Ligand SMILES: O=C(O)CCC(=O)C(=O)O
């Protein structure tokens with residue numbers, strides 16, 4: 239059996255303040271609305287998962303996201319093994335002025351921050367101690383559960399090296415699957431090859447280095463999930479002046 243399912247709601251209790259320690263202010267105490275944070279660890283994988291927003295606040299933010307976020311219009315090309323496709327979801331980026339990233343050879347500039355995104359970003363910073371200058375938003379629609387994101391790593395050269403990625407989800411709870419980059423074989427002596435999480439409404443998954451070096455992740459199609467889902471990945475993008483020789487098509491490219 240190669241799949242390892244992390245049953246998030248019933249795992250061992252962790253410190254609700256996250257892993258980076260220090261003197262960060264602690265938010266409300268874990269309670270029925272706010273279960274304790276959970277560390278997810280495997281060889282080369284280090285993530286923290288927690289409920290960041292209780293249901294009422296998550297509902298309110300989700301509604302505001304649905305009203306205020308303006309997704310990129312038209313067909314966003316996705317090149318997989320040399321063939322062009324339309325991405326199977328909606329997508330947009332927001333961020334600090336002057337940043338840019340290249341997707342399948344096309345350079346995009348993020349839209350300026352809007353209040354609902356600033357609110358989420360500030361809460362993520364308060365909770366994790368990390369700051370972020372950019373967010374990639376994916377919306378998986380209601381139509382048939384087939385909207386998805388294929389297997390990829392968030393390892394673009396435009397990202398600040400070693401910086402974590404904070405993934406915040408609203409709406410339908412969907413499976414999120416990590417798959418180890420190197421299949422080691424020989425009885426799986428090095429731990430699980432796959433880890434499946436369920437990312438709940440209002441949750442935060444903090445993906446820390448070196449997760450995106452050693453593990454791919456995906457959000458597979460789920461025909462039975464008919465409710466929409468919005469996911470925000472907060473990132474740190476290098477200002478253009480500080481970038482090395484970034485290859486066109488590489489940054490935030492491949493499946494994204
Ligand atoms: O929707 C998700 O949970 C994952 C999104 C993702 O992996 C990405 O935007 O790079």
Ligand SMILES: [Fe+2]
Nearest residue numbers: 390391392455
């Ligand atoms: Fe990703």
